Amino acid sequence: MSEPVIQTENLTVYYGKRRGIIDVALDVYEGEVFGFLGPNGAGKTTTLRVLLDVIRPTAGHAAIFGMDTQRDGVAIRQRVGYVPGELAYPEMMRGREYLNMINSIRTEKADPEYRRQLCSRFDLDVSRRIRAYSRGNKQKLALVAAFMHQPDLLILDEPTGGLDPLIQQQVMETVREAKEDGRTVFFSSHILPEVQAVCDRVGIIRDGKLIAIEHVDSLLKRQFHRLQIRLMEPVPEGYFESLGGVIVTEIAPQLFNFEVRENLPEFMYMASNLGIEDVVTQGVSLEDVFLTYYGKGANNHA
Amino acid sequence: MLNLILIELRKRKNSILGWGLGVGAYLAMILAIAPSLAEQFSALDLGSIPVYQAFGIGSSIGTASELIGVYLPFIGLLIGVYAAITGSQALAGEEDKGTLETLVTLPLPRWMIVCAKAIAIEISILAILALCFLGFAVVWPFVSADIDSTITLNKLFIASFEPFALGLLIGMLSLAAGALLPRRAHALWIGLFVTIGGYFFNNLAPLNETMNALKPFQPFHYYQAGDVLTKSFEWSPFISLLIVASALLILATFFFQRRDITVGLWPWQRAGV
Numbered sequence: 001m002s003e004p005v006i007q008t009e010n011l012t013v014y015y016g017k018r019r020g021i022i023d024v025a026l027d028v029y030e031g032e033v034f035g036f037l038g039p040n041g042a043g044k045t046t047t048l049r050v051l052l053d054v055i056r057p058t059a060g061h062a063a064i065f066g067m068d069t070q071r072d073g074v075a076i077r078q079r080v081g082y083v084p085g086e087l088a089y090p091e092m093m094r095g096r097e098y099l100n101m102i103n104s105i106r107t108e109k110a111d112p113e114y115r116r117q118l119c120s121r122f123d124l125d126v127s128r129r130i131r132a133y134s135r136g137n138k139q140k141l142a143l144v145a146a147f148m149h150q151p152d153l154l155i156l157d158e159p160t161g162g163l164d165p166l167i168q169q170q171v172m173e174t175v176r177e178a179k180e181d182g183r184t185v186f187f188s189s190h191i192l193p194e195v196q197a198v199c200d201r202v203g204i205i206r207d208g209k210l211i212a213i214e215h216v217d218s219l220l221k222r223q224f225h226r227l228q229i230r231l232m233e234p235v236p237e238g239y240f241e242s243l244g245g246v247i248v249t250e251i252a253p254q255l256f257n258f259e260v261r262e263n264l265p266e267f268m269y270m271a272s273n274l275g276i277e278d279v280v281t282q283g284v285s286l287e288d289v290f291l292t293y294y295g296k297g298a299n300n301h302a
Numbered sequence: 303m304l305n306l307i308l309i310e311l312r313k314r315k316n317s318i319l320g321w322g323l324g325v326g327a328y329l330a331m332i333l334a335i336a337p338s339l340a341e342q343f344s345a346l347d348l349g350s351i352p353v354y355q356a357f358g359i360g361s362s363i364g365t366a367s368e369l370i371g372v373y374l375p376f377i378g379l380l381i382g383v384y385a386a387i388t389g390s391q392a393l394a395g396e397e398d399k400g401t402l403e404t405l406v407t408l409p410l411p412r413w414m415i416v417c418a419k420a421i422a423i424e425i426s427i428l429a430i431l432a433l434c435f436l437g438f439a440v441v442w443p444f445v446s447a448d449i450d451s452t453i454t455l456n457k458l459f460i461a462s463f464e465p466f467a468l469g470l471l472i473g474m475l476s477l478a479a480g481a482l483l484p485r486r487a488h489a490l491w492i493g494l495f496v497t498i499g500g501y502f503f504n505n506l507a508p509l510n511e512t513m514n515a516l517k518p519f520q521p522f523h524y525y526q527a528g529d530v531l532t533k534s535f536e537w538s539p540f541i542s543l544l545i546v547a548s549a550l551l552i553l554a555t556f557f558f559q560r561r562d563i564t565v566g567l568w569p570w571q572r573a574g575v
Contacts, residue, residue, distance in 0.1 A: 053406070054407060054564060055563065074411050087400075088400025089401065089404070090313060105306065106408070
């Protein structure tokens with residue numbers, strides 16, 4: 001296996017007495033797209049900020065391209081593109097001026113043709129002032145600024161936030177292209193399809209601790225279904241026991257929530273024997289899958 | 303570095319024009335009315351009234367040069383207020399707005415960010431003072447014949463740029479406070495307190511022995527203001543202010559080098575568990 005592009009050891013951040021992250025240890029390899037998942041306040045953004053030397057760790061160590069993130073921060077950031085989770089710009093500037101500013105600060109200049117392509121792909125009008133931009137346009141500007149130098153490492157904090165589905169697709173396509181070019185992508189996201197579409201591995205962080213790192217394929221195998229079914233008859237005691245992995249909760253007379261981890265066709269067949277009046281399927285995010293397996297009080301099936 | 307300075311100056315463009323034209327117009331007006339106003343003031347003994355003393359009128363006003371000398375210290379006060387605003391905005395203000403995070407994630411050493419902002423503050427103060435002098439220069443040809451020979455355009459030039467060191471000190475103080483303290487408001491209040499407090503303290507200190515003994519510990523003591531019109535410009539107080547400003551810049555760089563951006567905690571809270 002190649003040398004890790006990102007490597008952290010016992011990375012810990014405390015904000016005074018408040019917990020940021022605790023003992024985060026992860027390796028992200030060259031050419032990999034690594035998804036970083038976790039609920040709000042879990043420590044995702046803190047981790048990204050430590051990697052970029054915005055925040056200094058209380059303990060532990062982080063390295064990118066084999067260099068220390070604090071000592072060699074400038075050399076590292078020459079090769080990194082970053083989309084922050086919270087967007088803030090000099091509002092009086094035009095989009096074009098902002099991109100020129102970013103370009104002027106970097107030693108390696110962006111290819112103007114590629115920059116134009118990105119703007120057109122994300123449908124971004126750079127001639128307007130940033131203060132007139134919508135949330136989505138500000139997100140697009142951050143994406144162009146991060147991608148235009150074709151950096152070796154992209155650190156993306158919720159990169160598709162505020163974007164419409166078509167542009168989200170374009171972002172995913174751009175991430176995929178970066179991966180094909182052998183570049184590394186580290187990004188946090190809540191959205192299952194985009195993680196599923198581009199990530200090789202995912203890590204989940206909860207309460208500041210990295211609780212699991214898994215290949216996306218193995219996670220998807222564990223995906224389950226959530227159904228709300230109105231039945232004509234009550235569910236007899238132990239009726240679904242033979243299937244295994246079915247959790248039943250009655251929320252109203254003859255209205256049930258089912259969490260089905262395996263044998264969905266057999267489950268539907270057995271449910272139909274009780275007379276199905278109505279079925280509602282509920283979306284399950286990758287984070288739900290994670291939290292079911294690694295969450296508080298969950299049965300750990302990992 | 304140059305790009306960064308230009309970006310910083312661009313951010314300040316409107317405030318430089320606003321403050322420069324505003325203070326410049328005020329000075330032009332003072333110069334324009336000085337001959338006639340001095341005549342009226344000569345009948346009054348304003349210097350004996352404490353409230354006037356607080357505003358720097360410590361002696362009687364009989365001539366146009368004395369009247370201009372009374373109003374000149376306001377440039378220092380106004381430049382100090384501007385410097386406190388722009389100095390606190392440079393790091394702490396950008397952190398509050400969130401734009402500092404983007405800046406520190408670019409391939410720039412932190413000392414360079416602080417120095418570029420400090421140079422931009424310096425240039426913006428100079429630009430405002432240049433507009434102040436412009437105010438004098440525009441009116442001068444029309445009033446020079448009515449003003450006593452103590453004042454020359456050359457002296458007005460020195461008087462216009464002399465507050466530079468004072469403004470720089472307050473700007474660097476607010477910059478350093480912004481690099482250390484959690485919020486912009488803290489840095490701004492420190493800068494404003496030193497400026498406004500120092501101005502009044504300096505004017506009232508001669509009335510009280512204890513205050514007078516403490517006078518050298520605030521920056522307005524080294525600000526020559528109207529004195530440059532009647533006496534020769536002295537380099538030593540000017541350089542003293544520049545030395546303290548440089549020390550504050552070094553402190554700002556030191557604090558910013560260690561700062562956790564976006565965290566918003568007091569230094570002792572950032573120390574960790």
